[in-house]
Amino acid sequence: MKIPSIFLIFLLGLFTGCSDGLWSKKQGLTESDKAFEKLLIRQFIMAKPGDVIEIPEGTHYLSRSLTLNVDGVTIRGAGMDKSVLSFKHQIAGAEGLLVNASDFTMEDFAIEDSKGDAVKVNEAKNVIIRRIRTEWTNGPATKNGSYGLYPVQTENTLIEECVSIGASDAGIYVGQSKNVIVRKNHAEKNVAGIEVENTQGADVYDNVAINNTGGILVFNMPNLTLPGHSTRIYNNKVDANNHKNFGRKGTPVASIPAGSGIVINSNDKVEIFHNEITNNDTANIIVSSFYSTNYSEEAMDKSFDPYPEEIYIYGNHFEGGGASPDHLDMKAVKVALFGLNGRFPDILWDGYYNPEKVENGQMKLSDAICIDNGVAGIINLDAGNNFKNVTTDITPHQCHHNKLPPVQLAFLAGAG
């Protein structure tokens, strides 16, 4: 009876011929998770412009990152606490969700515990990120993914009503983009709450940044093609951003002192007004240069401008803060000038300015840090001269700049 047994093997082959074999043997995922993952990935691949990909209620465990390459797609869940994509068991992919597509909307779901960034949108136009929660559920930790929401090289982007918790770099991080609105978001327990970097035209308002290392950051980094300028930060609540810095050394935000409310680094034309900035232990506002991040000129391309210029601070409500700065040298300066129980003024400037743009021995008025904020004071640390001429003289800052125009997102008009 030799042949029948061979036949049986063939028959078996017939049924298992298209089965997975050892493929799909994944740790940590149940059969239904695996089926969901495959189905979802297929939806991302087969998506056509105009499609809505629904994330159903429940927590769905995924082992691999999701990638979207098709324009005009919406990804929609049932709510940031109801529809959860968990990457706790992720084995591959540098993000939770990677989007390389324009006219993109994501709303009403959560991405948890991705190994790298939760959401990265790379080179896209007309992007809406709305009511999304990104969170590392174990709380702040250096091993957490770097960025919560990370649109980079985008044009026309709206991020609103999102929640971002526990990123080891920035909770909401807009990089190398043009025309951005970041509003009504909540950023908590990240190294940087909200960060706008190398971006032209950003309005950051009605957000809450609380218990991050730094609340809201506006940075310029060297060796990139787009120098950032024109950011308005207003009507935000920036409170008690005193979390110990858990950023990995080498990443730019790792140099942010704990207790930083709003930080401007090497960026130009930044307007900070009508915010509530309170209880940030190093300083409520810090204005600084790339030089203060311990890099020399060798690290910068020749076109890079490391000096923050045309900064305009007015009408903010300050309370508390500045009494317990993070870095040793700043602690020493604080104690020397203001005593053990004293506090820094609300605005702290490292004192770097362009030596080629000087007027009467001072920074040119047209480039100056202008302050019109009642009794709020400034301290110039003169860090470039080893803290030699530290001063709290506000006179060079009693000036005004032209106000920046609001950011317009024309594509929203039709979208409603």
Next chain:
Amino acid sequence: MRQFFLFVMIIWVGVGCSPQPKEVNTFLPDQYPEKLSDWGVLLHAHQRLSPNQQVEVYQLNSTLFTDYAHKLRTIWLPEQSQMGYQVDEAFDFPVGAVISKTFYYPKHKEYTKENWVFQKTFDEQADFSSHGFSLDLNQVHLVETRLLVKQQHGWDVIAYHWQKDQQDAYREIAGDSFQATLIDTNGKKESFVYVAPDQNQCAGCHAPNHSSKKIQPIGPKARHLNTLVHRAMGEENQLMRWQRMGLLKNLPLMEYIPKNADETRPNEFKLSHRARSYLDINCGHCHNPDGPADTSGLFLDNQPYPLLQIGFCKPPIAAGKGSGGHRFDIVPGNAQESILVYRMATTDPGEMMPELGRSLVHQEGLALVTEWINQLEGRCD
């Protein structure tokens, strides 16, 4: 009874395994077949997988690392058509062209159908029989065959996963993964999860221009193909062979053709050229001025950039925790303090580079880049 079974078997064989086509078939985008065999690029018979006689097997100077998988690469062009030479970009392929890459592993003696144990070896030539590029399926385990097909609108990517019985490969757009073990010649074991990318992730490497997002082949570029190959007629330059066969047009004089270091002949090339060639094929498709990684300002393709843009004393932009605690991409003379080396040496998906295509560290590539950085001169302060 016996005759009945025989009859059924023959019918089954006839239906289940359609006859091997002698011609390479082409399909329109909405008609891609479910089975790899329908393309006729690779022929499966008598426990061997052999390239169709009409396809050209090709080799690269340095290769993209994929968890120590071996690769069989083929090109097929429609009759009377030719590739057009390009100096830096992928060659200009005619519509209808089919490029295939089959990922496979040499089986270890511990290999069973239920427990995939592979040998960690490097000599792909040893996988082939004396008569051509035929793979003995008793000796190797087939994993995937990925096709790049040139259509009117550009390149399409189509992935086929080989089934456990190794009889054919079936189309899979959603990617997949499996557990396996590698054993090196010293008996050292390494378990890993092989991850096949999904169709969207293919563009992660194969769209070197992130604005146009057009899919491009990575290997078939002059500098990767400019190498000596052994064929029936002896040893010859691969590009000259193609010109001679009428597969390639507009080939300039050899002295004008760029050439990356051949990784199988390390002694013939300078260390810096070997390292840059390795970074070029493994990183340059993203890290170039138009690529998806241009957000980092770090460029690792073969162009003559200022040192800062290659990473010398360059601070990271958005490496996040991938900085590994280091301040610069490359610290001359100090590989251990260089982010580049850190990200090659980690397997954390949130930190490693490349971001896709590996679960293991490429120890030999890491050693090469480490050796190169350690002998560089200069300081970052």
